[in-house]
Amino acid sequence: xxxxxxxxxxxxxxxxxxxxxxxxxxxxxxxxxxxxxxxxxxxxxxxxxxxxxxxxxxxxxxxxxxxxxxxxxxxxxxxxxxxxxxxxxxxxxxxxxxxxxxxxxxxxxxxxxxxxxxxxxxxxxxxxxxxxxxxxxxxxxxxxxxxxxxxxxxxxxxxxxxxxxxxxxxxxxxxxxxxxxxxxxxxxxxxxxxxxxxxxxxxxxxxxxxxxxxxxxxxxxxxxxxxxxxxxxxxxxxxxxxxxxxxxxxxxxxxxxxxxxxxxxxxxxxxxxxxxxxxxxxxxxxxxxxxxxxxxxxxxxxxxxxxxxxxxxxxxxxxxxxxxxxxxxxxxxxxxxxxxxxxxxxxxxxxxxxxxxxxxxxxxxxxxxxxxxxxxxxxxxxxxxxxxxxxxxxxxxxxxxxxxxxxxxxxxxxxxxxxxxxxxxxxxxxxxxxxxxxxxxxxxxxxxxxxxxxxxxxxxxxxxxxxxxxxxxxxxxxxxxxxxxxxxxxxxxxxxxxxxxxxxxxxxxxxxxxxxxxxxxxxxxxxxxxxxxxxxxxxxxxxxxxxxxxxxxxxxxxxxxxxxxxxxxxxxxxxxxxxxxxxxxxxxxxxxxxxxxxxxxxxxxxxxxxxxxxxxxxxxxxxx
Amino acid sequence: xxxxxxxxxxxxxxxxxxxxxxxxxxxxxxxxxxxxxxxxxxxxxxxxxxxxxxxxxxxxxxxxxxxxxxxxxxxxxxxxxxxxxxxxxx
Numbered sequence: 041x042x043x044x045x046x047x048x049x050x051x052x053x054x055x056x057x058x059x060x061x062x063x064x065x066x067x068x069x070x071x072x073x074x075x076x077x078x079x080x081x082x083x084x085x086x087x088x089x090x091x092x093x094x095x096x097x098x099x100x101x102x103x104x105x106x107x108x109x110x111x112x113x114x115x116x117x118x119x120x121x122x123x124x125x126x127x128x129x130x131x132x133x134x135x136x137x138x139x140x141x142x143x144x145x146x147x148x149x150x151x152x153x154x155x156x157x158x159x160x161x162x163x164x165x166x167x168x169x170x171x172x173x174x175x176x177x178x179x180x181x182x183x184x185x186x187x188x189x190x191x192x193x194x195x196x197x198x199x200x201x202x203x204x205x206x207x208x209x210x211x212x213x214x215x216x217x218x219x220x221x222x223x224x225x226x227x228x229x230x231x232x233x234x235x236x237x238x239x240x241x242x243x244x245x246x247x248x249x250x251x252x253x254x255x256x257x258x259x260x261x262x263x264x265x266x267x268x269x270x271x272x273x274x275x276x277x278x279x280x281x282x283x284x285x286x287x288x289x290x291x292x293x294x295x296x297x298x299x300x301x302x303x304x305x306x307x308x309x310x311x312x313x314x315x316x317x318x319x320x321x322x323x324x325x326x327x328x329x330x331x332x333x334x335x336x337x338x339x340x341x342x343x344x345x346x347x348x349x350x351x352x353x354x355x356x357x358x359x360x361x362x363x364x365x366x367x368x369x370x371x372x373x374x375x376x377x378x379x380x381x382x383x384x385x386x387x388x389x390x391x392x393x394x395x396x397x398x399x400x401x402x403x404x405x406x407x408x409x410x411x412x413x414x415x416x417x418x419x420x421x422x423x424x425x426x427x428x429x430x431x432x433x434x435x436x437x438x439x440x441x442x443x444x445x446x447x448x449x450x451x452x453x454x455x456x457x458x459x460x461x462x463x464x465x466x467x468x469x470x471x472x473x474x475x476x477x478x479x480x481x482x483x484x485x486x487x488x489x490x491x492x493x494x495x496x497x498x499x500x501x502x503x504x505x506x507x508x509x510x511x512x513x514x515x516x517x518x519x520x521x522x523x524x525x526x527x528x529x530x531x532x533x534x535x536x537x538x539x540x541x542x543x544x545x546x547x548x549x550x551x552x553x554x555x556x557x558x559x560x561x562x563x564x565x566x567x568x569x570x571x572x573x574x575x576x577x578x579x580x581x582x583x584x585x586x587x588x589x590x591x592x593x594x595x596x597x598x599x600x601x602x603x604x605x606x607x608x609x610x611x612x613x614x615x616x617x618x619x620x621x622x623x624x625x626x627x628x629x630x631x632x633x634x635x636x637x638x639x640x641x642x643x644x645x646x647x648x649x650x651x652x653x654x655x656x657x658x659x660x661x662x663x664x
Numbered sequence: 665x666x667x668x669x670x671x672x673x674x675x676x677x678x679x680x681x682x683x684x685x686x687x688x689x690x691x692x693x694x695x696x697x698x699x700x701x702x703x704x705x706x707x708x709x710x711x712x713x714x715x716x717x718x719x720x721x722x723x724x725x726x727x728x729x730x731x732x733x734x735x736x737x738x739x740x741x742x743x744x745x746x747x748x749x750x751x752x753x754x
Binding site: 103104106108139140141142143146171226230251252255259260261349352353354356357358360366472473474475476477 | 687689690692693694695696697698700708709710711712716717718720724725726727728729730731733734
C-alpha cells in the first residue's frame with residue numbers, strides 16, 4: 041500500500057473523525073498496530089472522483105500537539121513525520137466539530153501552521169443547526185487560509201466536495217513539504233481561534249438542547265444510576281433472549297455438517313478427526329457468535345451514542361472510592377467484550393499507578409470469550425424458567441439472571457481487587473477524572489454494522505486459528521495412544537491428555553473439578569472458549585455407540601456427568617479464570633516486562649481456586 | 665465562590681484558576697477544554713449518590729466532567745460579565 045498518497049484524518053476527540061473515516065472508506069479498512077507501541081493503526085482506502093486510490097489513516101483524537109498519552113504521541117509523531125512505520129502524510133484533513141469551534145479551531149490553527157497541505161472538514165453541521173448555530177464556511181476558509189468543507193459524516197453529506205478538494209490539493213502539491221515543529225503559544229492560538237469562530241458565526245440563537253434534556257435524567261444521581269443498571273440488565277437479558285433462534289440455526293448447521301461427514305466417510309481416524317475434533321470442537325464455539333454479537337452491539341451503541349462517558353461520570357464516585365479514575369470505567373466496560381482492547385484502552389489514563397491497577401483488574405471483567413463457557417453451563421444446569429418479580433405478570437429469565445450475577449461477581453471481585461492493590465502493590469495518590477462529554481448522537485446503522493462485522497471476522501478468525509489448532513492438538517492428545525479394544529479402560533483415560541489431566545486433577549479435585557474439567561482447562565489458556573470445544577471433543581470421543589446415536593447436545597451430556605456443585609464451581613472458576621494468552625501478551629507489552637503479567641496470572645489463579653472451592657463446598661453443604 | 669459551590673444551572677464566569685493546585689497535565693487538559701479566566705461556565709450536574717462524585721459543567725459550548733478537587737481550584741463569579749479580558753468581548 042506504500043505507493044499511494046497518504047492522507048491523515050486529525051482532530052479533537054468527539055469531532056466525528058471516525059464517522060468521517062467510515063463514510064469515506066466504507067468497509068475497506070485495515071486495523072493494525074504501530075510498531076513498538078500498542079496504538080491501533082486504522083487505515084483504509086477510498087477513491088478520488090477520477091478513480092485515483094488514496095490511503096486514509098485515522099489518527100487518534102487529541103486536543104493539541106502536546107501529547108499526554110501514548111495515543112496522542114502517535115498522532116503528533118505521524119503528523120511530524122517521526123513515527124516509525126508510517127510515512128509523512130501528503131495532506132491532512134482536520135476534522136472540527138461545527139458547534140465547538142472555539143476549541144477545535146485552536147488545534148486546527150496549530151495543525152495548519154505546520155505547513156502540510158490541509159483541508160478543514162467542518163463536521164456535524166446538522167447538530168450545530170439543531171443547537172441554533174449557523175456558520176459561514178467561506179468566512180472560515182478565508183480566515184484560516186485553507187479550504188473549509190461542511191460535512192455531515194453520518195449522512196455522507198459533503199463527501200464529494202471533500203474528494204474534489206483533496207484531488208486539486210494533491211495535484212497542486214506534488215512536492216513534499218516538511219512540517220516545521222515550531223510551536224505557537226497556547227494563549228495566542230486560543231484568542232485567534234476565538235476571534236475566527238466569532239467571525240464565522242452568522243447566527244446564534246439559544247435553543248433547547250436535546251443533550252441537556254437527556255442528561256437531566258441520565259446524569260441524575262439516582263435516576264441516572266437506575267437507568268445505567270437497567271441498561272446493563274437489558275443487555276444481559278438480550279444476550280440470551282435474542283440469541284435463541286440464530287443459535288438453534290447454527291447448531292442445526294453444525295449437526296448436519298457432522299452427519300454429512302459421518303455418512304460419507306468410513307468409520308476410522310479421519311472421520312473421528314473431522315467429526316469429533318473439527319466439527320464438534322470448532323462448531324461448539326461458533327454457536328456463540330450470535331451472543332457475542334449482541335453483546336458487542338450494546339457496547340458499540342453505548343459508545344456511539346455518547347452514553348459511555350455518562351456511565352463513567354456516574355461511576356466515578358465509586359471508582360474513586362476504590363482508588364481508580366472514572367476514566368477506568370471505559371476500558372473496564374470494553375473488557376466485557378475482550379480484555380485485550382480493554383487493556384489497550386487504559387492508555388488514556390495518564391496516572392501510571394491508576395493505569396496499572398486498571399490493567400491488573402481488567403481480566404476480571406467477564407469477557408465475551410467466557411460467554412460460551414457460561415452459556416453452556418447455565419443452559420445445562422439452570423432451568424429455563426421465569427422468576428416472578430413479585431408484582432404483576434412481569435417476570436425475568438432465571439438464566440439471564442444467573443448470567444447477570446456472574447457479571448456482577450466479576451465486577452465486585454475487580455473492585456475489591458483494586459481496593460487491595462491500591463493499598464499494597466500499586467500504592468499512590470489517586471488520579472483524576474477529566475473528560476469531555478460529547479453530545480448525544482444517533483449512530484449511523486452502517487457504522488454499527490461495520491463494527492459488528494469486524495468483531496465477527498475477528499471471532500471467526502480466532503475460531504479458525506487458535507481454537508481450531510488447540511482443538512486439533514487436544515483431539516490428537518486424546519486419541520493416542522489407542523486404548524485396547526476390550527481392556528475396560530476408556531479412551532480418554534488411556535490417552536496422553538487423560539494422563540496429564542489425571543495428574544492435574546490431584547490439585548483440582550478438592551474444589552470439585554473432575555478429570556474432564558482439568559483436561560479442558562489446559563487448552564483454555566489459549567482462549568477461554570476452548571474450554572467448551574475441549575469438553576465437546578472429550579465427550580464426543582468418550583461417547584459410546586448408543587450415546588452417539590442419540591446425538592445429544594453438549595449441555596445434556598454435561599448434565600448427566602456433572603453434579604450441580606461441580607458446575608457451579610466451574611462457573612466460579614471462570615469468573616476469576618486465569619486469562620488467555622493474548623491477555624498475558626498484551627499486559628506484558630503494556631507494562632514493559634514480565635513482572636506484572638506474572639503477578640496477574642498468580643493472583644487470578646489464587647482467586648479462581650478459592651472462589652471455585654468456596655462455591656463447591658457451600659453448594660455441597662447446602663445439599664444442591 | 666469556588667466552582668464546587670456554584671449552584672446548578674446558574675451561569676457564571678471563571679474569575680481565577682489556581683494553576684498551582686493542578687498537575688501540569690491536568691492543567692493542560694483544562695486549558696485545552698477551553699477553561700481560562702473569563703470563560704463562561706455553568707455547573708450542570710453533581711455526580712455520585714452522596715454528592716461526592718465529579719461535576720459536569722458547561723464551558724463555552726462544551727460539556728466537561730471534572731472531579732471536585734479540580735473544581736475547587738477554579739474560582740467563579742456570577743453576575744454581569746465586566747472587567748474581563750478584551751478577547752472575551754463579543
